Amino acid sequence: MRNALILLSCAMATGMSAQEIVSGTNWYDGMSIFVASKGNGQQTVLESRSEGESTTIVLLPVTGESGRYYATWVDAEDDTETTFEMRSLAGKRILVEHDGENVRRVYSETTKSLEAESRDDWEAMIVGRYESDAKNAKNVTIDNGKIALGKDKCSYKTLMFNGLPSGVVEIAGKSEWAGTWMVEVTTEGVRLASCRQDENVGFEKDGKRVLDLRWADRSKSRWAFASARVLNSGIYRLSPEVLRLMRNAIMAAHGYSFESTDLKDYFASCGWYRPAESNNIQLTDVERLNVLLIQQMEKEKTAK
Numbered sequence: 429m430r431n432a433l434i435l436l437s438c439a440m441a442t443g444m445s446a447q448e449i450v451s452g453t454n455w456y457d458g459m460s461i462f463v464a465s466k467g468n469g470q471q472t473v474l475e476s477r478s479e480g481e482s483t484t485i486v487l488l489p490v491t492g493e494s495g496r497y498y499a500t501w502v503d504a505e506d507d508t509e510t511t512f513e514m515r516s517l518a519g520k521r522i523l524v525e526h527d528g529e530n531v532r533r534v535y536s537e538t539t540k541s542l543e544a545e546s547r548d549d550w551e552a553m554i555v556g557r558y559e560s561d562a563k564n565a566k567n568v569t570i571d572n573g574k575i576a577l578g579k580d581k582c583s584y585k586t587l588m589f590n591g592l593p594s595g596v597v598e599i600a601g602k603s604e605w606a607g608t609w610m611v612e613v614t615t616e617g618v619r620l621a622s623c624r625q626d627e628n629v630g631f632e633k634d635g636k637r638v639l640d641l642r643w644a645d646r647s648k649s650r651w652a653f654a655s656a657r658v659l660n661s662g663i664y665r666l667s668p669e670v671l672r673l674m675r676n677a678i679m680a681a682h683g684y685s686f687e688s689t690d691l692k693d694y695f696a697s698c699g700w701y702r703p704a705e706s707n708n709i710q711l712t713d714v715e716r717l718n719v720l721l722i723q724q725m726e727k728e729k730t731a732k
Contacts, residue, residue, distance in 0.1 A: 447494070447495055447514060447521070448472075448494070448495070449464045449472045449474075449487070449497075449514065449523075450464065451464055451465050451466050451472075452464065452465070453537055454537065454538050454539065455474060455523060455535035455536065455537055455538070456535065456536050456537075456538045456540075456542065456545045456546075456660070457533050457534065457535045457536075457660050457661050458533075458534075458546070458549060458659075458660030458661035458662035458663070458664075459546075459592065459660075459661045459662070459664075460476035460478060460483065460542065461476055461538070461541070461542045461545070461591075462474040462475060462476045462483075462485070462535060463475055463476070467486055467487075470488060470489050471486055471487065471488055472486075472487040472489075472497070473485070473486055473487070474487065474535075478590055478591070483501075484501070484502040484503070485499055485500070485501055485502070486499070486500045486502060487499055487512055488500075490511075495513060495514035495515070496511065496512070496513050496514075497511065497512040497513075497514075498511060499511060499512050499525065508527050509527065509528075510525050510526060510527050510532060511525070511526055511527075511528070512524070512525050512535075513526070517658060517713055517714060517717065518657070518658060518713070518714050520536055520537060520658075521536075521537040522534055522535060522536050522537070522658060523535040524717070530720075530723075530724050530727070531717070531720040531721055531724055532724060533660065533661055533721075534658055534659070534660050534717065534721060535660075536658060536660065541591070542591035542592070543588055543591045543592075546588075546591065546592045546593055546662060547586050547588065547593060549593075549657075549660070549662045550586060550593035550662065550665075551572060551573075551586060552653045552657065553613055553653060553666075554570055554611060554613065554618050555570050555571055555572060556569075556570060556617075556643065556645055556648075556650065557569050557643075557644045557645040558570070558617050558618065558641035558642060558643060558644050559641070559642050559644040560639055560640060560641050560642065561640070562578075562639055564577070564578045564579075564580075564604065565577040565578045565580075565605065565639065566578060567644070568639075568641050570584075570618070573585070575599060577603060577605045580601060580602070580603035580604075580605060581601065582599050582600060582601030582603050582605065582606065583599075583600050583601060584597045584598060584599045584600070585597065585598045585600070587608075587631075589630065593665075594630065594631060595610060595611055595612070595631075595665060596608060596609065596610050596611065596623060596631045597609050597611055597620075605639070607622055608622070608623055608624065608625070608631070609621065609622055609623060609639075610622075610623040610631060610633055613665070613666055613667075613670055614640075614670065615669055615670055615673050615694075616640070616641075616642045616643065617640070617641040617642045617643045617650065618641045619638065619639070619640050619641070620638070620639040620640075620641065621633045621637070621638050621639075622634050622636045622637040622638070646698065646699030646700065647699060647700055648700055649677055649680070649681055649698065649700055650677070651673070651674045651677035651678070652681070654674050654675075654677065654678050654715075654718050654722075655678055655681055655712065655714065655715050655718075656714070657714070658714055658717060658718065659718045659721050659722065660721070661725075663721070663722065663725050664725060666725075667729075668726055668729050668730065671722050671725055671726050671729070672726065673691075673694070674722060675718075675719055675722040675723065675726070676691050676695075677695075678711065678715045678718060678719055679709065679711070679719075680695045680698070680701055681700075681715075682704065682709035682710065682711065683701075683702050683703050683704025683709060684703075684704065684707055684709050685703050685704070685707055
């Protein structure tokens, strides 16, 4: 992590477009939508509201450095001093928050609602072709609201809670698989566990059915989305094991050769993996930033 800011600088080197934060713009961090407004003097305020509670960040421009801000979190338990830097990446403006050593969070400018943004992030992690040991669902394809389980063509809906995915989907159609399922991203693919709604804890597994799906598309990485889109706090749902694998899959996409036996064996079994002649690989801007974000999430989960 000590080279985080060097990597960040490299990741942001191309296509950089530092501009001011405009009042009324919305910024999404994977958990909330923050609305920008004018504060006192040169200050800019980012504020999110959820269930009557608000989170407020006050940004003060760094003198002589356009698009760079000192940040203060109002009434926050964590008093770590952070800096926000505006960049243009993958065709959109983002604010990168770091503490001088670690990238902590990314905020993407958006015109979408929290529900639309967070649903897109969640479903990007589960779409794809899978296989299972279930008699009537040997082959499974998940594709943005549609799910084919063997011969059954169904639809599914991601259930939301306070604008965020609950980790539960509702499968509809004439199928034995119709019902409510808790979804877990695993190192092999996706696990579906039948569940029921409880008035106290939301959803809980009912212990009746489990469907383990293994990634089946040998021409494409299970983790390709981590190279294509900027990640954010939404990856908190993933386990440390999945985060580690996803981070290294970004490297593997460029042919990186691994020393760890488990990683070496895993990627050797992937049809898309082609070892490069050397480990002097070049990640894209999005990939460099995502590696830093995943590392920070791994650090936070390990500390708990």
